[in-house]
Amino acid sequence: MKERAKETAKNAGVLLAVGILYYLFYRLTDIGFKCPLYELFGILCPGCGLTRMITSLLSFDLKGALYYNAAVLILIPLLLAVGISYYYEYIKNGVRSLKRWHKAALIFSAAIMLAYGILRNAFEIGLHPSHGEMLGFLIY
Template sequence: MLINWYKFTIYKRTHPKLFWGVSLSLVGVVYLKAWIPLTNISIPCPFHEWTGLYCPGCGVTRVILSLLKFDVIQAFRFNPLLFILAPLYMLYWITNKKHIRPLSRAIMAIMLILTVTFGILRNLPLFEYLAPTVIR
C-alpha cells in the first residue's frame, strides 16, 4: 500500500500538466455536450453583448461544438480565423521552443495583425459573410 501511494505521488508530481490538461478537457466536453444542450445556457460574448459587434473570437464555442460533431464546414463558417491561426500558432510554438526569436516574433506579429484585421472586417457590411452564421 505504501508503494502504491508513493508511485501515485511521483506520477502526480511529474505529470501535473497532463493531469490538468485532461481534467480541463473533460470539464469542457461536459460543458459543451451536456450543460449547453440540457439548459440552453452558455457563456455569451461580453464584447458582442455590450457593443453589438462581433469580436475576433465570436463563434469559438460553436466551432468546438461543430468540430465535436465532425462538421468542419459549419465550424469554418462560425469562425474561419481559427483555422488560419491554429497552424500559425503551432509554427510559432515550434520556433519559440527552438529559440528562433526573430521568426517567432514575426509569426506572433502576423497572428496579431490577422486577428485585428479579421475583427474589423467581420463587422463591415461588405464582409458580413465573416460573421458567425449557420449553414442551412
C-alpha cells in the same frame, strides 16, 4: 523531466476536462458564454462564434466551423504547434521561454484576429452581427 511531464499532463487534463464539461453543458442546455462586446454594442469580437465553431468541428461540419469563426479555425494548427513546441522544450529542458518563431507566430495570429475582428463586422464574412438579430439567437 518526469515531474515536468506529469505536471504538464495534469494541467492539460484539467484544461481538457473543463472544455469537455463546458461542451457537454452547452450541448445539453444551449447556453454558452455571451460576448460582452456583442451584448453591449452589437458587434462581433474576433472570438465570437468560438463555441459554435468548436461544436461544428466536433460534428465534422467544416463548413459550419468556417462560418462561425474562420480565423480561429485556420490558426488552430499554428497555435497547437506553438503550444506543443513550448511544452516539449519545458518538459525536456525545464525552460519556459518563447522562441523567436513562437513570438512571430503569436504576433501573426494576433494580427489575423484583429483584422478578422474588423472585417467580419464590416463585411459578411461568415457570422455577421445582422445574422444574430435575424436568427434570434445569442452569439457565443
